[in-house]
Each structure stands twice: as C-alpha cells, then as structure tokens.
Amino acid sequence: MNWDSLLTSPRLLMEVTLRPIQGQRFQPTGFPDLGAAQYETPGGRQMVLLESAQSVANRLEMTIWDRAQATLVPCAQGLSYVRVRTDTQENFTNSILEAHRLNSPYILEGQDKHIFMMLKDELSSMEKGPVDVAKLAKMVAFLDVNSLLHGLFLAKKELSGGRLRLSRALTGFIEAENIHVVQSGGVKNDHVDPKGKTDAGFGNVPYHREEFTGDITAYFNLDLAQIRGYRLGTAVEKLLVVLGLYKVQLFLREGLRLRTACDLEVDGEVRVRKPIGWEIPSVQELESLLPELILLCQSEGVFANPPISVVNYTAK
Numbered sequence: 001m002n003w004d005s006l007l008t009s010p011r012l013l014m015e016v017t018l019r020p021i022q023g024q025r026f027q028p029t030g031f032p033d034l035g036a037a038q039y040e041t042p043g044g045r046q047m048v049l050l051e052s053a054q055s056v057a058n059r060l061e062m063t064i065w066d067r068a069q070a071t072l073v074p075c076a077q078g079l080s081y082v083r084v085r086t087d088t089q090e091n092f093t094n095s096i097l098e099a100h101r102l103n104s105p106y107i108l109e110g111q112d113k114h115i116f117m118m119l120k121d122e123l124s125s126m127e128k129g130p131v132d133v134a135k136l137a138k139m140v141a142f143l144d145v146n147s148l149l150h151g152l153f154l155a156k157k158e159l160s161g162g163r164l165r166l167s168r169a170l171t172g173f174i175e176a177e178n179i180h181v182v183q184s185g186g187v188k189n190d191h192v193d194p195k196g197k198t199d200a201g202f203g204n205v206p207y208h209r210e211e212f213t214g215d216i217t218a219y220f221n222l223d224l225a226q227i228r229g230y231r232l233g234t235a236v237e238k239l240l241v242v243l244g245l246y247k248v249q250l251f252l253r254e255g256l257r258l259r260t261a262c263d264l265e266v267d268g269e270v271r272v273r274k275p276i277g278w279e280i281p282s283v284q285e286l287e288s289l290l291p292e293l294i295l296l297c298q299s300e301g302v303f304a305n306p307p308i309s310v311v312n313y314t315a316k
Contacts, residue, residue, distance in 0.1 A: 001242070001281050001285065001289060002278065002279075003238070005275040005277070005278050006224060006241065006275065006278070009224055009274060009275040010223075010224060010225040011221055011222065011223060011224060011225070011274055012221070012222040012224055012241075012245075012272070012274065012275070012278070013219075013220075013221055013272070013273040013274040014219070014220040014221075014222075014248065014270050014271065014272050014273070014280060015217055015218065015219045015220070015270070015271050015273060016217070016218050016252060016266055016267075016268065016269070016270045016271065017215075017216065017217055017266070017267040017268050018174065018216040018217065018218055018256065018264045018265065018266060018267060019216060019264065019265060019267040020262075020263065020264060020265075021256075021263045021264060021265045022263070024213045025182050025211040025212065025213055025261070026050065026176070026211065026212055026213070026214075026216065026261065026262045026264065027211050027212075027259050027260070027261035027262040028048050028049060028050045028051075028176070028212060028262070029049065029050065029051055029052055029055060029258075029259075035210070036048055036049075036210065036212070037049035037052075038179070041177075045177050045178060046177070046178065046179050047175055047176065047177050047179065048175065048176050048179050048212055048214065049173070049174075049175050050174040050175055050176050050216060050258075050262070051173060051174035051218075051258055052173060053168075053171050053172065053173045055258075056171070056172040056173055056174065056218075056251075057150055057151075057168060057170075057171065057172070058099070059251055059255050059258075060150070060170060060172065060247045060248070060251055061096060061146065061150055061247075062096075062097075062255075063246075063247045063250040063251050063254070063255060064076040064079075064096070064146075064243075064246070064247065064250070065096050065097065070091045072096075075246075075287040075288075075290045075291055076243070076246075076290060076294070077291075077294075078291070078294040078295065078298060078303070078307055079145050079146065079243075079294060079303070079307060080141065080142060080143055080144055080145045080302075080303035080304055080307040080308070080309070081094055081095045081096050081143075081144045081145075081146065081307070081308060081309075082094060082095040082102065082107050082115060082143055082144055082308075082309045082310075082311060083095075083308050083309070083310050083311070084104075084106045084107060084310075084311045084312075084313045085310060085311070085312055085313065086312070086313050086314070087314070092106065092313060093106050095107060095143075095144040095146070095147070096144075096146055100152075100153070101144055101146065101147045101150065101151075101152055102115075102119075102140065102143060102144050102147055102152055102154065103152060103153060103154050103155060103156075106311070106313050107311050107313075108156065110311065110312070110313040110314055110315060111312075111313075111314045111315075112311050112312040112313065112314070114311070115143065115309065115311055116156075116158075116159075118139075118143075119139065119143075119154065119159055120158060120159055122135075122139050123135065123136060123139060123159060123160055123164065124160075126160040126163070126164070127160055127161065131160065131163055131164060131165075133166070133229060133230065134229075134230060134231040134232070136164055136166065137166065137230035137231075137232060138230075138232060140152060140166065141230075141232060141236060141297075141302050141303070142302065142303060142304050143304060143309055145236075145239070145240075145243075145297075145302070145303065146243075147166065148166065148169065148227070148230065148236075148240055149168070149169050149170045149240055149243065149244055149247075150168055150169075150170065151165075151166050151167050151168035151169070152164075152165065152166045153165045153166075167223075167226065168223075169222065169223045169226045169227055169240065169244070170220070170221070170222050170223075170244045170247065170248075171220070171221045171223075172218065172219060172220040172221065172248070172251075173218075173219055174216065174217070174218045174219070174258075175216075175217060175219075176212060176214035176215060176216045176217070177214060177215050177217075178214050178215050179212050179213065179214035180212065180213050180214065181210060181211075181212060182210070182211040182212060182213060183209075183210060184209045184210075184211065186206070186209065187204055187205065187206045188204065188205040188206075189204055190202055190203050190204055190205075211261060216264065218252070220248050222241065222244045222245070222248075224241070227240050227241065232302065233300065233302075235293060235296045235297050235300055235302070236297055236302055238293055239290075239293040239294065239296075239297055242286055242289045242290055242293060243290065245280055245281065245286055246283070246286040246287070246290060248270075248280070249270075249280070249281075249282070249283045249286060250283065252266050252270070253266075253283060
C-alpha cells in the first residue's frame with residue numbers, strides 16, 4: 001500500500017458509480033415530514049439524496065460485525081470495543097452496534113459504572129479549559145477504537161461538562177442526478193372483507209408509491225488531517241486508514257441493499273479524486289494488512305488488555 005501521498009494530504013476523497021442491480025428504478029431514503037429529499041444544483045441539475053451521511057455511517061460501522069457469530073469479522077479480531085452483558089444474555093449489545101457507541105446508555109447508565117468512572121477519572125483534567133483532543137482520542141482508542149472513525153459525543157455533564165466530542169473521520173453519502181420521478185402504487189388486498197374498516201386494518205387499501213431513475217454516485221471522505229491530529233502515532237494512524245478503507249470496500253461489496261426497492265451494485269472502479277493518482281487497495285490487500293496493524297497497536301498498549309471491555313448491565 002502506497003503511504004507516501006497520504007502523509008501530507010488532508011483528505012482521501014473517493015467516489016464510485018452505482019446502478020440498480022435489476023431494472024432502472026430505485027427508492028431513495030425518505031423523511032416523515034418531507035418524503036424524498038429532492039433538490040436542484042446551481043447549474044439546474046435535478047438531484048435526489050439517495051442515502052444520507054447518517055445512514056451511510058451506520059452501515060459502514062456494521063461492515064466489520066458478523067451478526068451470525070456475534071463477533072468481529074476475522075481480520076478485525078483484536079480491535080478494542082465494549083461488550084455489554086446482562087444476567088440472561090452474554091452478548092446483549094456492544095459499542096459497535098450501539099448508535100452512540102461509547103455514549104450508549106447500556107454502557108454508561110447502568111449500575112455497573114466502571115467504564116463511566118474510567119472516563120471520568122482519565123479525562124478529569126478537562127473539567128475546565130479547552131478539550132485536549134489527543135488525550136480524549138487516546139482514551140477512546142483504548143476502549144473503542146471505531147469511535148475514532150465514526151465520531152463520539154459524550155453528552156454527560158459529569159464528563160467535562162458534556163463537551164467531549166470527536167467528529168466523524170469517515171463520512172459518506174449517496175446521491176443521484178438527472179433524476180426522473182416514477183409514479184406508481186398498489187393495493188393492500190383483503191380477500192376476506194374488501195370493504196372492511198380500513199382504520200382498523202381491514203379492507204382493501206390503495207397506496208401511492210414514488211420511485212426514481214437517474215445517475216447514482218456514492219461519495220466517501222476519509223479525513224486524514226483529523227486522524228493525524230489525534231497524535232496517537234504511526235501505527236494507529238495506519239490502522240484507522242486501513243480500517244476505514246476496508247469498511248468502504250466491504251460496504252460497496254456487500255452492503256448496497258439499502259431498501260426493498262433499492263438494491264444497488266458497483267458500476268466500474270472506485271475513483272480516488274484526492275490525492276490525485278492514488279488507488280484504493282482491494283479488499284484482500286486490506287484484509288492482509290489489518291491483523292498486523294492490530295497486533296502492532298496491541299503491542300504498543302493502544303487497546304485495553306484484553307481488548308474487549310465488559311460491562312454488566314442492570315437498569316437502575
């Protein structure tokens with residue numbers, strides 16, 4: 001893997017063309033009070049947001065979690081994270097599955113307060129004055145290194161007044177241009193009583209459906225300057241870059257069934273816009289790099305030992 005141009009570049013910007021795996025239509029993300037997010041560029045192109053930054057972040061997080069085995073995928077074994085167990089469930093949840101990662105109430109709000117107290121004690125010097133991002137990042141890497149990629153907001157006034165925040169270093173979104181609306185619909189059939197009371201769930205219920213056609217592009221941004229700003233050393237920097245790229249590649253390979261009516265596939269190669277001339281490594285190359293970088297970080301004491309910290313959750 002060519003590291004030279006990444007050492008000084010502020011961002012790693014990637015994009016890739018996508019297309020529906022069958023047919024031409026796709027269903028974009030929708031919002032309850034808005035519907036599909038349609039907009040127009042200054043040049044007059046008609047656009048639609050197909051997948052938001054928040055949704056893509058959630059999907060990227062999940063790429064390294066094997067749900068069937070309830071553990072990290074093989075090449076990511078050894079990364080730090082927090083596992084939550086209860087009296088009846090050994091794998092209740094964890095900081096990779098939780099939407100707010102380390103800020104999950106199952107980690108910080110139960111009767112077992114040892115992670116909360118660890119954060120409070122280690123970060124107590126930031127009760128007043130500016131937040132020491134490097135010190136915060138070091139503690140986060142120790143407990144849940146994925147939070148350095150996907151961001152964290154420890155919104156607890158007991159933890160430095162609720163000011164401890166890390167922005168996402170890895171972001172992405174999907175949009176489509178030159179769009180055309182496809183109006184369609186259907187009927188929920190009740191073969192027993194077609195004229196039944198629909199407000200009670202009976203009867204035939206017609207519905208409207210709005211899909212789109214257009215040219216789809218996925219965009220990804222890995223903030224290299226932010227990663228360097230953590231000041232955690234070369235091993236951690238390389239690990240976060242490789243892990244971020246691995247997540248992007250896995251998402252493009254396995255995670256593009258976004259909705260029932262939005263199943264996509266990659267159309268062509270991933271294009272790196274910055275740094276110019278750099279090429280994203282394959283999944284196989286990234287899989288071979290991850291274990292050695294994880295071992296190096298473990299040997300330097302970056303992660304907790306063992307890397308999986310366990311919290312016993314019992315509601316207060």
